[in-house]
Amino acid sequence: MKTALVTGATDGIGFETARQLAGRGLRVLVHGRNAAKADAAVRRIAADTPGASVEPVAADLARMAEVVALARTVESKAAALDALLNNAGVYSDTRRLTPDGLETTLAVNHFAPFLLTHHLRAAVKRAPQGRVVTVSSMAHASGEIDVDDFALAHGYTGYGAYSTSKLANILFTVALADRLAGTQVTANCLHPGVIATKLLRAGFGMGGAAVERGARTSVYLVTAPEVASVTGKYFVDCEVATPSRRARDARSAELLWAASERTLAAWL
Numbered sequence: 001m002k003t004a005l006v007t008g009a010t011d012g013i014g015f016e017t018a019r020q021l022a023g024r025g026l027r028v029l030v031h032g033r034n035a036a037k038a039d040a041a042v043r044r045i046a047a048d049t050p051g052a053s054v055e056p057v058a059a060d061l062a063r064m065a066e067v068v069a070l071a072r073t074v075e076s077k078a079a080a081l082d083a084l085l086n087n088a089g090v091y092s093d094t095r096r097l098t099p100d101g102l103e104t105t106l107a108v109n110h111f112a113p114f115l116l117t118h119h120l121r122a123a124v125k126r127a128p129q130g131r132v133v134t135v136s137s138m139a140h141a142s143g144e145i146d147v148d149d150f151a152l153a154h155g156y157t158g159y160g161a162y163s164t165s166k167l168a169n170i171l172f173t174v175a176l177a178d179r180l181a182g183t184q185v186t187a188n189c190l191h192p193g194v195i196a197t198k199l200l201r202a203g204f205g206m207g208g209a210a211v212e213r214g215a216r217t218s219v220y221l222v223t224a225p226e227v228a229s230v231t232g233k234y235f236v237d238c239e240v241a242t243p244s245r246r247a248r249d250a251r252s253a254e255l256l257w258a259a260s261e262r263t264l265a266a267w268l
Contacts, residue, residue, distance in 0.1 A: 001053065002127075003078040004222055005029040007061065007116070008088025010041040013135070013192050016215040017087060019045050022052035024223060029057050029074055031088070061088055061112035062098045064267045071119030080126035083222045086113035086134040089165075093158035102263070103152045109165035114172055114260050115267055121185075129228055130185040132176060133221045136169035136234065138191045141244040143167030145252065147259035170234055170243050171253040172260075177232030178253075186231035190217045193237070 004021050008014040010032040022028045022045055030045065032038030038056030045054045055077065059070035074081065089109050096104045102111060113134055124130035143163040152161055173189040180187055192214040220238045221227060234243040246252060261268065 001025065001027050002082040003027045003029065003080070004083035004085060005031065005057070005074050005078075005081060005120070006085045006087055007031040007113075010037040013211055013214040013218070014087040015041055015044075016211040017085065017218045018054065019049060019052075020212075020215055020219045021083075021222060022054050023049045024219070026082075026223075027053040027055070027078075029077060030054050031057050031059065031070070033060050034058050061108045061116075062102075062104055064100050064102075064107075064111065064115055064264065067112050067115045068119055068267050071116055074120060075123050079123060081120055081123040081130065082127040083131045083133065084117060084120055084124055085218060085222060086117065086132070086169075087218065088112070089135065091158060091162050095152060095156040095161070097151065101151070103150065103161065105158075105161040106150055106152065106165050106168070109162070110168040110172065111260065111264060113169070115264050117176065118264075118268060124185050125183055128184065130183075131222055132173075132180075132185065132187040133218060134169045134173050134187075134189040135192055135218060136173075136189045136243075137162075137166040138236075139163040140166035140170055140191075140247055143244075143246065145171070145246075145256060147255055150259070150263055167244070167247055168256060170247040171249075171256045173234070174232050174247075174250065175253040175257040180231065186227070186229065188221050188227070188231060188233050188235060190221060190235040191241070192217060 004026050006018040009018040009030040018028045030041050035058040038058045042054045042056045059066040098107045176187040233240045
């Protein structure tokens with residue numbers, strides 16, 4: 001049985017993705033910010049999906065030590081991880097620093113996936129055909145990354161922080177795919193669509209399509225045999241799409257990778 005970890009799986013797109021993967025026969029590690037949320041999500045999936053193999057895991061992704069602990073927990077449960085789905089995301093109109101001194105949106109949306117992937121890369125490599133999938137957004141097109149200002153101390157806006165984190169997701173995917181070349185592991189990212197989630201309501205004050213549609217491309221990238229060897233790509237509606245010019249800049253991807261390693265040095 002294949003095993004997948006889905007972060008941010010207690011509601012919205014993440015929950016629906018975990019539910020669909022469980023329905024397809026995968027063993028799913030359902031991540032929540034705390035144990036109560038993760039346990040509740042597992043109970044809901046189990047009740048909805050007879051025979052589902054789902055297990056809760058918990059970590060506050062705004063705290064890098066908890067991200068490292070999550071990776072250790074996951075590896076203890078699955079020495080070989082078939083899919084790592086970096087789905088969790090936040091949006092905040094207020095600039096806040098985490099206990100680690102990181103700006104919260106970048107901490108959860110970029111640094112946590114970067115660090116989690118680093119610590120789980122060996123487990124994903126042990127799978128016959130491992131996949132790392134990261135949920136980005138069309139909002140990435142407005143993002144601008146300044147590797148000298150990860151704290152976003154100048155001219156902060158909620159949308160600016162969010163779009164920058166989503167641009168970082170794509171650049172991270174590009175750089176990761178380069179580093180995984182020659183292995184059986186692929187790295188891809190996606191825009192899930194404009195989906196009716198609490199993040200969309202909080203950040204944009206609008207509704208959207210059903211979460212079932214929002215989960216579709218994530219589920220596709222985790223399970224579809226036709227993308228088993230596709231890597232370093234950005235997907236929309238289960239098709240390869242062209243991201244913004246900034247997202248296609250290989251030099252920016254390398255600069256971001258190096259700066260992220262420096263920022264996270266204490267936890268790598």
